[in-house]
Amino acid sequence: MTERGLCRRLQPYGSSIFSEISALSARHNAVNLGQGFPDFDGPEEVRNAAAAAVIDGPNQYAPLAGLPSLRHAITAWYQRWYGVAIDPDHEVTVTSGCTGAIGDAMLGVLEPGDEVLLIEPWYDSYPASVVMAGGVCRYAKPASPGYVIDRDVLEAGVTSKTRMLVVNSPHNPTGRVYRESEWDVIEAFCVEHDLVLFSDEVYETLVFDGVHRSALARPELRSRSIVASSVGKTFSLTGWKIGWTVAAPPLTEAIRGAHQFTSFCVSTPLQVGAVVALELPDSYFEEFLRGYRSRRDQLVSGLRSIGLDPIVPQGTYFTLVDLAPLGVDDDRAFCERLIRDLGVAAIPTSAFHEDRRSGPIRFAFCKQPEVLDQAIERLSRIGELLP
Numbered sequence: 452m453t454e455r456g457l458c459r460r461l462q463p464y465g466s467s468i469f470s471e472i473s474a475l476s477a478r479h480n481a482v483n484l485g486q487g488f489p490d491f492d493g494p495e496e497v498r499n500a501a502a503a504a505v506i507d508g509p510n511q512y513a514p515l516a517g518l519p520s521l522r523h524a525i526t527a528w529y530q531r532w533y534g535v536a537i538d539p540d541h542e543v544t545v546t547s548g549c550t551g552a553i554g555d556a557m558l559g560v561l562e563p564g565d566e567v568l569l570i571e572p573w574y575d576s577y578p579a580s581v582v583m584a585g586g587v588c589r590y591a592k593p594a595s596p597g598y599v600i601d602r603d604v605l606e607a608g609v610t611s612k613t614r615m616l617v618v619n620s621p622h623n624p625t626g627r628v629y630r631e632s633e634w635d636v637i638e639a640f641c642v643e644h645d646l647v648l649f650s651d652e653v654y655e656t657l658v659f660d661g662v663h664r665s666a667l668a669r670p671e672l673r674s675r676s677i678v679a680s681s682v683g684k685t686f687s688l689t690g691w692k693i694g695w696t697v698a699a700p701p702l703t704e705a706i707r708g709a710h711q712f713t714s715f716c717v718s719t720p721l722q723v724g725a726v727v728a729l730e731l732p733d734s735y736f737e738e739f740l741r742g743y744r745s746r747r748d749q750l751v752s753g754l755r756s757i758g759l760d761p762i763v764p765q766g767t768y769f770t771l772v773d774l775a776p777l778g779v780d781d782d783r784a785f786c787e788r789l790i791r792d793l794g795v796a797a798i799p800t801s802a803f804h805e806d807r808r809s810g811p812i813r814f815a816f817c818k819q820p821e822v823l824d825q826a827i828e829r830l831s832r833i834g835e836l837l838p
């Protein structure tokens with residue numbers, strides 16, 4: 452038989468940078484500030500609710516759109532935080548995390564050859580999902596280090612075949628929270644070019660400066676947006692893979708059309724737990740943010756104390772350090788040496804650019820304070836690796 456491997460359309464995406472760095476990190480017993488997952492688990496009452504559901508049921512397939520109780524809890528979530536009314540029956544789909552939401556949306560919405568505009572630096576599953584769905588990626592390239600989205604940046608990537616724009620705020624990996632004026636630009640751009648907007652809002656509760664605006668709260672975007680989020684980040688349950696999309700009925704129908712054949716439905720007992728999570732009192736979210744603000748400040752000041760110049764993220768649990776001014780011109784090779792020689796893992800952001808050019812490296816601070824301290828201590832020898 453002819454040897455078969457990864458299909459040609461996925462070859463450019465190789466293996467995910469997150470798995471690669473995590474594997475190398477494990478091999479070298481490094482402190483892993485690469486892949487973004489907390490080293491602590493979400494609230495006990497949420498895990499207890501899921502555990503009880505595993506013992507007592509339900510343990511059989513959920514409806515493909517998600518348990519009605521979870522779809523209602525998601526609806527209440529958008530009312531509670533953004534004052535937006537959602538129809539749980541026709542506008543919500545529970546997916547396998549936000550990554551599942553991205554895949555289902557691309558597969559359900561795109562026609563072969565449809566172009567999707569991605570903004571650099573992007574999350575690595577966007578281009579791969581577009582390509583799996585038969586779409587074509589185009590790129591908008593805001594200038595670093597500001598990464599501000601303006602009309603010219605977006606217009607440069609649009610053609611008559613563009614069908615969708617993908618945005619992400621709070622933004623991984625830059626830690627930016629879009630300004631009101633950027634949302635104005637996005638809204639006008641989508642209306643003018645008649646685009647679907649895919650708005651990845653998975654870091655919605657991790658905002659330190661500014662406010663998160665949901666695309667759903669904008670009248671002109673409400674009917675053309677697919678908003679995706681999950682319980683992974685907000686409730687420190689990334690391994691549950693419970694996410695969702697919210698979109699107007701025709702878009703939801705498209706998403707469900709794909710979802711029924713990619714996953715059909717996602718873990719039923721964990722959906723029961725997710726209901727308890729979404730209904731937690733305000734005090735949970737205040738404490739959650741307080742904890743993250745303190746970890747952010749700890750990592751940022753730690754990095755500064757050893758002579759680095761990290762950005763202070765407005766949101767997410769990531770910070771970026773640009774080592775180009777210190778002479779680093781290959782972020783990937785540098786991250787490998789950081790793991791091998793110093794025992795600290797970070798993500799090279801070249802993985803999030805079309806031309807893979809070297810960029811800043813990303814550190815995650817969703818870790819216990821002592822782990823962050825240990826990372827800083829190890830990184831204090833970073834000078835030895837610099838040219």
Ligand code: GLN
Pocket residue numbers: 467469470485486487488623
């Ligand atoms: N969202 C996580 C990050 O950016 C990674 C998720 C994954 O590994 N696919 O680090």
